[in-house]
Amino acid sequence: EPEVTQTPSHQVTQMGQEVILRCVPISNHLYFYWYRQILGQKVEFLVSFYNNEISEKSEIFDDQFSVERPDGSNFTLKIRSTKLEDSAMYFCASSPRAGGPYYGYTFGSGTRLTVV
Amino acid sequence: SQELEQSPQSLIVQEGKNLTINCTSSKTLYGLYWYKQKYGEGLIFLMMLQKGGEEKSHEKITAKLDEKKQQSSLHITASQPSHAGIYLCGADGGSQGNLIFGKGTKLSVKP
Numbered sequence: 001e002p003e004v005t006q007t008p009s010h011q012v013t014q015m016g017q018e019v020i021l022r023c024v025p026i027s028n029h030l031y032f033y034w035y036r037q038i039l040g041q042k043v044e045f046l047v048s049f050y051n052n053e054i055s056e057k058s059e060i061f062d063d064q065f066s067v068e069r070p071d072g073s074n075f076t077l078k079i080r081s082t083k084l085e086d087s088a089m090y091f092c093a094s095s096p097r098a099g100g101p102y103y104g105y106t107f108g109s110g111t112r113l114t115v116v
Numbered sequence: 117s118q119e120l121e122q123s124p125q126s127l128i129v130q131e132g133k134n135l136t137i138n139c140t141s142s143k144t145l146y147g148l149y150w151y152k153q154k155y156g157e158g159l160i161f162l163m164m165l166q167k168g169g170e171e172k173s174h175e176k177i178t179a180k181l182d183e184k185k186q187q188s189s190l191h192i193t194a195s196q197p198s199h200a201g202i203y204l205c206g207a208d209g210g211s212q213g214n215l216i217f218g219k220g221t222k223l224s225v226k227p
Contacts, residue, residue, distance in 0.1 A: 004158070031213055043159070043204065045214040056212040091158060098213040100164075101149050105213065107158040
């Protein structure tokens with residue numbers, strides 16, 4: 001079964017450093033998403049991406065965050081200057097179309113980001 | 117904005133027992149999704165409910181959406197250790213397919 005692949009599975013970074021989290025969505029999917037889950041809290045939507053641009057973003061997704069699809073396969077989340085409160089599990093998801101899991105929305109296994 | 121409240125927060129059951137997890141929405145649900153999360157893994161899609169009164173089953177897991185479409189329950193019959201994990205309910209959060217989630221219910225099954 002097709003999978004969404006995220007790398008690395010765990011990343012430790014120093015406060016103030018830039019990090020790039022990588023995702024390889026399912027190949028024929030067109031909509032891409034990032035979510036985060038701070039330990040003990042809800043999974044929260046960050047951003048959706050379609051046709052090489054951001055289609056929707058939450059209040060969490062401020063100027064320190066950016067997303068990119070640098071080539072035909074990767075989808076990245078960059079955090080420009082990490083803070084301690086950015087420590088969380090980050091999930092990537094992809095879907096063949098908008099409309100939620102009805103159309104085959106698939107999550108990756110996540111990247112655990114620890115900021116020290 | 118829409119909020120999803122799950123109860124209980126955590127649950128420990130003996131293997132073989134039945135259990136129910138609830139998800140209550142602050143607004144009418146137009147799509148309710150149940151996911152399972154295991155430590156170090158992603159969110160595994162279990163079931164989707166859209167119509168009031170709808171009920172779906174997969175193996176020993178049954179999910180229902182009430183008639184008013186503001187509450188859903190997930191019922192596990194004859195629980196097994198493989199059912200252990202965190203169960204999340206999710207709902208449509210916007211037109212682009214983003215989801216909102218409840219805080220999750222942590223289920224432990226004692227052999």
